[in-house]
Amino acid sequence: MGITRRAFLQSAGATLGSLALPRPGFTAAASPFELRAAVTRQPIRDGAQTEVWSFNGACPGPLLRFKKGQTVDVRLRNDLPRVTTVHWHGIRLDNAMDGVPHVTQAPVRVGDKFDYHFTVPDSGTYWYHPHQSSFEQVPRGLYGPIVVEEDKPLPVDREELWVLSDFKLDKANKPIEDYGRVLDFGSGGRIGNTITINGLAANASRKLALRPNERVRLRLVNAASARIFSLAFDGHDPIVVTYDGQSTAPHPIPGGVLVLGPGQRTDLVIDGTAETRGTFAINDRREGGTRLASIVYAGSPARAKALPLPEAVERNALPEPDIAKATAHFLVFEGGVMGQPAIARVDGKALDVKQIMEQHGLTWTMNYTAQHEHAMMHEPLFRFDRGEHATIKMLNHTEYEHPMHMHGHFFKVLALDDRKLERPVWRDTVMLGPKGSCDIAFVADNVGEWMFHCHILDHAAGGMMGTLVVDG
């Protein structure tokens, strides 16, 4: 069952330009569910057709909506001109199904297929994307959302899901195909010039329509390859209920601006409580600010009075790290075009950052080594016994931000820049500020070799891609 872009939009009775929840793309009846990766076309900006690489004919690909604990069969069919894989970002699954080329599986050849079979243990908002040449395949349009429902869903009137991303388009709305430049690897990454919400250009005419006193759960996914969003909602006070799919005590957006790094998700509860029936901007506050969408009011009141603060989303059974018995580890990042002349080991040879750029096209180091994406011989950064409790202190000695993502596990963020968090949060992707630090703790309970990398995909390709091994 393929979900076309049209169906994707129509499914929620949406008209073009509105932003509604896509219909479930996966049903038990369609098993295995086929995800077909292919080169297709769709309007992104100005109504013009743009070539994208997509799943099932649309970017974003179909929403995969599962029940917590469900076992899932998805068949990837690769009709792209290149090899690929699919990674299920944030799902704690068996290592063999993690979709990492050369680490957990062979790349899926052109014209070939691969069957992914796994169980989804945790509720929340997740997403899928290739892990093969992800700095190119993801910004070409290969990504899609996953929702795993809670056993007892949070009571809301309606859900919306926004997959945020960007495209780099020329004047004729053709993709600018400048992937893999060392300059992008070593700086902020390859940032697009057209921000998209669910595959369509973001602008003031994109609408989040609320009825007075209506309660909407807005699931946000940042699928951009490099762009960090700083979202601000005029006239409203959205409540954060999950980060990276994991329940957090409901609270207003800290400082009123939601930072969403590549790979990260946040679920918000937004109540239609504005006093006037005006139009309210949703802005990205980065780089001078960009209008992404508008909150508008339509329809009769959902109820006479606004609802009280939402209750917490049902928690997942994540293993609680015991700091007292945890083994302590560190991870230092160096390099980048503005970086100090870092020393790196590449294939056992010591080089400085200029040499690793010129000789290897690499720009960053993790614990003084730089590795090619999915290099077959890479040394793991860490090795844990199954069930080991561990802390990792990440030290960012670079001038750039890095959303660091761990596969196969969630970790608890204990401190940022040496300041203890009042309310530690569970995440699979955490933002490190320039010259910042982050302390995390987790239980290494999922056996296998797991990627631990920056989710600015140009950085990952430029050396910020390592692994940790959990011995069985």
Ligand code: C2O
């Ligand atoms: Cu979202 Cu290693 O990836």
Ligand code: CU
């Ligand atoms: Cu990075």
